[in-house]
Amino acid sequence: GAGVSQSPSNKVTEKGKDVELRCDPISGHTALYWYRQSLGQGLEFLIYFQGNSAPDKSGLPSDRFSAERTGGSVSTLTIQRTQQEDSAVYLCASSLVQQSSYNSPLHFGNGTRLTVT
């Protein structure tokens, strides 16, 4: 079946511009996560959507970052006034139940590689 889909796969933008990154989770998955991965580094948690509950935004690095999830499905991560340090791969993941748990692991997309020049 279809996995988690992210678009665009690559994005090059100029410093100061806004960008929008899109994530289509696996159909029926109620939990959706955004992570950031810098080159050769681990996964940095950004935000987590859990069903209809308020999202956990504790990982967003600044108020330039925001995300929404419409209709419990597609999610958009927006970065305003991009900076060079925002350059990274942005990964989206979804899981079947409200919280990643045993036998309901995260399924990741292939990410959007963002380059800020």
Place this chain on the structure above:
Amino acid sequence: GESVGLHLPTLSVQEGDNSIINCAYSNSASDYFIWYKQESGKGPQFIIDIRSNMDKRQGQRVTVLLNKTVKHLSLQIAATQPGDSAVYFCAENISGGSQGNLIFGKGTKLSVKP
């Protein structure tokens, strides 16, 4: 603070040998653990998970071992193949925790020599 980490950042093995990737965790409240494989240019791919009430779980060519006494997790890959070359991440799940419950380690790069 509490974190998930790895003993070795890189591991090089000969094709056909067994590989062992280690992970240490420090949160005794963690109730399940996951291993992910990430190939270059791709997102992490689920390999296997294990609950805290288990000490061993086997999959296809992979085995995860959990030692709660010393808070240690390992991933064993049998008969390692070139296609196993990737970065391997462990993650721990803390029920009721923040960050959607999951905390990821920094990863170990596995290189398989033909």
